Amino acid sequence: MKRLLIPLAAASLSAAALTLPANAAPSWVTDPLAPKPAEAYSNAYFWLDANGAALRKATQYHWDAKQVSKIVSTGSKTPDDGKPGMTAPTTVAAAPKSGNVNLPKTIGKVFFLDSAGNYRWCSATSIQSRHRNLVATAGHCVYENGKDVFSKWVFVPGYYQGRAPWGVYAGAYAFTTYDLDTYDDYDGDFAFVAVHNGFTLSPEKAVPKADFDKWAGDKWAKDVPIDADEYKKCVDLHGGETADCWAKLSTITDVVGPAYLGPKKRAFKEVSKEEFDKASKGEGNGTQASDRTVVDNLTKPEYDAYKGLGYRKIDDKGNFTVTHYFLQYWVKETAKTDYFKTVFYIGIAKDSGPLGDAVGGQGVSWNQPMGQKVTAFGYPGDPHPDGDKPYTGVTPKWCSGKTGTKTYQVNTFKVETHQVLKCSMTGGADGGPWLLKYDNNKRTGYVNGVTSMFHDQDGNGRVDFISSAYFDGETADVYNKANYAETGKIVGPNGEMLK
Structure with a gap:
């Protein structure tokens, strides 16, 4: 517990004007998280203070694990939504190994407070962007009930056993689909968040x-x-x-x-x-x-x-x-x-630079054929519906396999076109990336989805499938808008907060 005698001064960072033509149907929305340096500093410091005590107290954000739903095939194949597209990933130094799959340095956890004040986390990844400052995660890990954004939202890349090896990156602006924001429609359950430069703390x-x-x-x-x-x-x-x-x-x-x-x-x-x-x-x-x-x-x-x-x-x-x-x-x-x-x-804080400079960024893809191999990463922590708890949420896990060749629906979440992957990861892996064409040596691929929901398809009390929004032209539109969000340093060369 620290006693703050005076409030931190507030100042603003610039962001590109993101406007929608008056005659265009809305497909994306953007909301501020903490665009000003003072608030961004406060949010990141909240999680770093006392040697990361708040990070260790956080629990995975989830709904009741016993309410895991089944998925129903729509019989539809790959949605026809335009030409396939990709942006190439960037690479940095190697990351720790796990089994026979090398963990990408880009993955980590997002931390935030929900409306009840509970400390929560989801999974996420750094992605390639114009300003090297974007995070991809599930929309429900940024927007509560598809409406208000969570408070004190930060990304911790490389999170491992309570440590933040590359610092904390405070969210500045969030971008998601109009349908998720307006209707809580999980067909658009993804978000791209522009983050400020990260920072670490020195001893007091x-x-x-x-x-x-x-x-x-x-x-x-x-x-x-x-x-x-x-x-x-x-x-x-x-x-x-x-x-x-x-x-x-x-x-x-x-x-x-x-x-x-x-x-x-x-x-x-x-x-x-x-x-x-x-x-x-x-x-x-x-x-x-x-x-x-x-x-x-x-x-x-x-x-x-x-x-x-x-x-x-x-x-x-x-x-x-x-x-x-x-x-x-x-x-x-x-x-x-x-x-x-x-x-x-x-x-005294130390600037960690742009996110992409510190850990690189995965590529992004959309309108890709279904039935391709993907590798999904995340930090599962929930028990299975039957109560068995094989995961701690402390370390990242992965699943690999081909996605389904047809889309699926979940009526309770307005889902009509989710893609699915056979996988036993549980809640806490929400927001983790599905990487297409994953290169195990370079540790890079193309984000072709993010974990949205968990399903017990055979009814045996175990999660056996995870699902994601299908990344289509609307995803590309949201991603392209997020690309224009500018952020920067929030601490100067001497550790002082910038104005």
Whole structure:
């Protein structure tokens, strides 16, 4: 838990104007996730703080595993939606090996908060794009119920056993199909997300108050208990009481006015927001409101369990906060107090560069013939419907085989043209890429789908098929629009937040 004394300043990044001709039928939509550096920094920092504690607390986003549905063949073959198309992948250095399939460096997890404040994750991959900044995943891993985007959305490429080896990339803009956004139609259950440059965090650094005040990045203060002698030295060093050293009252005793001629000291007592507001209006009992307010950022469980005097609030960025208010009193020198020294810290971030530069990007394909071999990757974590749980969600897994030669439907999700793959991966693999023409040496291929749904086709309580939206001309249209979204650095060369 860190105490943020001041909010981060906000600034904006540019994005290409993405407009639809007035006479054209809508096929795509775009929504902002965190286009401004301050919010993007806050989102990424939320997951990196405390050595990635929030990353480890997250659970896979899913519906009830017992509600796994069956798929019904429509009898239709490859949809006729125009000419086939592809964009070539880019490659970088090799990634870890797993069995006889080499894992691509591009895959990872997306993390976000759902509307209930739960920490969630899905699978995803980096893909080739004009600005080397796009992530492909399932639409339901970006849009909740096909409507509002999730908060604190980030991508962690190469996620492996709780580690983020190439940093965290905060989402800036999301792109998906009009039908998913408007009708929650899973025939369009995919999304492309433009992300900011990634960053990693260095260990915290204690600095003088002057450097703390000038720092434009993340900063916080910790109140360290000291004894009366240390307190007196601190006061003498600064020529009086400062924000660096202060006395805290547990009970109000020996209150005097500022004009009292005897030995006296200034002390603070935490009060409720209501009492603080009264004192600010001159209604307090011989006190005055100080400028000492402290904001604590909490986890959701800490927020829910909090019973203190502080004022709880979920801020506009989705942070769970408690604001503490202190009133200032003049008391006799002999009044019992606890003494504290405030140590000021700054958080130094390091820019990881564009996503595509760090891990490369898979190609993208559309309008491809069905019945071709694909390799699907993801981080399965859900149990099977029968309760067996063979996957942990901590490490990536894969399936390989030919997709079905016909399309399938799932009425409860408005699905009419899903492609299918025989595979036993469970929930948590949602959003993972289906790579056509996967080159095991280069670790690249062409994203020809992303895992959308899981199916128990033979009714034995085990997932045996996964399905994906068929990537067609509409997919190409959404992808081409996402290609124009510009993002950039959110931290500078010294680790400061850019404006």
